[in-house]
Amino acid sequence: MSETPFRPSAEIYDLVYSHLDYSRSAEIVEAIIRERNPLARSLLDMGCGTGLHLEQWRERFAEVEGADVDSAMLDVAARRLPAVPLHLADYTDFDLNRTYDAITCMFSAIGYAYTRELLDAALANMASHLEVGGVLAVEPWLQPHMIRPPSLRTHVAEGEGIVVLRSSRHRYDGDESGGVSDLEMTYLVTTVDGSECFTEQHTMGVFTAEQYFESAERAGLEAEFLDREGVSGIGRGVVVGVKR
Ligand SMILES: C[S@@+](CC[C@H](N)C(=O)[O-])C[C@H]1O[C@@H](n2cnc3c(N)ncnc32)[C@H](O)[C@@H]1O
Incomplete structure (x- = not known):
């Protein structure tokens, strides 16, 4: 997968989604992470886009990094967050050569893994970048x-x-x-x-909650599908996995 669907709209992304409450969604996800790993200090936001969540989390975690497949989105993120390491990476096939206490994948960025094989690859790759006890939080696309x-x-x-x-x-x-x-x-x-x-x-x-759950389990995570308001207030739930 190397498509970059947001390339034309990257520069207007923040305006188009300015109605979303990134502060609130960052708080919700931080609480999900800390309930399972209270001392989490490092976080990777995969599919970070223009860095709107990282902007919140860099105040709340000791170490944050972002990754995205689209360099135009990362250019906007780099202007917002000059001190935050950002990686050009495809979640279905990446190796950052380190592990994190938490990995997030927000606002349906996971949806671009459009087959079950790609979903499995994405969750397995993210899981392989987690410390034991580390937490993966993924906001899914529509069921x-x-x-x-x-x-x-x-x-x-x-x-x-x-x-x-x-x-x-x-x-x-x-x-x-x-x-x-x-x-x-x-x-x-x-x-x-x-x-x-x-x-x-x-x-x-488009996957069911059960399919997300199964894919996270196959990735070696203790999985849950939290059917709560979810991030960004958009009601899609959150797939959570803790690395065994
Ligand atoms: C709807 S945007 C969400 C961006 C950000 N997470 C947010 O909450 O604003 C989806 C993002 O997923 C990224 N993306 C799509 N496919 C990807 C892939 N295979 N690997 C990494 N990122 C990907 C896109 O480039 C885009 O930045």
Whole structure:
């Protein structure tokens, strides 16, 4: 996997998702980690994107690092967090040559592992970077029962000197036991200099809570699927695993 679906929109990502409460989601996940590993001091955020969660966690953990497959997202993260180590890495195939007390994968970044084999590879690789007793916290993509029509949506975000309109089309190829969702997002970005329009395709795996649980167990983790509000207030739950 080496697709970088956010390349065109990386620079406007923070504006588009400015309605999400990263501070709250960082708090929720820190509590999940500390309940299981109170002394956790090192954290890797895999699929860190523009570093919005790392910005919160660098105040709460002694050592934080980020990794993402998309260099355009990492460029934004590096401007936000100049002192934080950031790695260009694909979660299905990476080796950072060290271990962490906690690894996170937030806001459905795991969804880009769109087959069960890729999901297994991603969770196994993350697990192999955990200390014994270390905690993995993954915010999943939608489960099959959460996918409902209407599949057409719009979103508007306004910033200082910029307006972004996004229309999206979501198609699901699967059933109640899982499948693949194709999210096509078309952006119209307007500034005082003019307008530009582009479309992104996001192919994402739709798995059940049980499939996430099984994959985390296969990765050698004591797994749980926490069906709580989850991170970012978006209600997708949290897959948690503690390294045996
Ligand atoms: C919806 S964004 C979430 C970013 C960040 N975690 C957040 O909460 O804002 C999904 C991120 O997953 C990253 N991603 C997608 N596939 C990946 C892969 N195979 N390995 C690592 N990161 C990946 C994307 O580049 C993107 O930054």
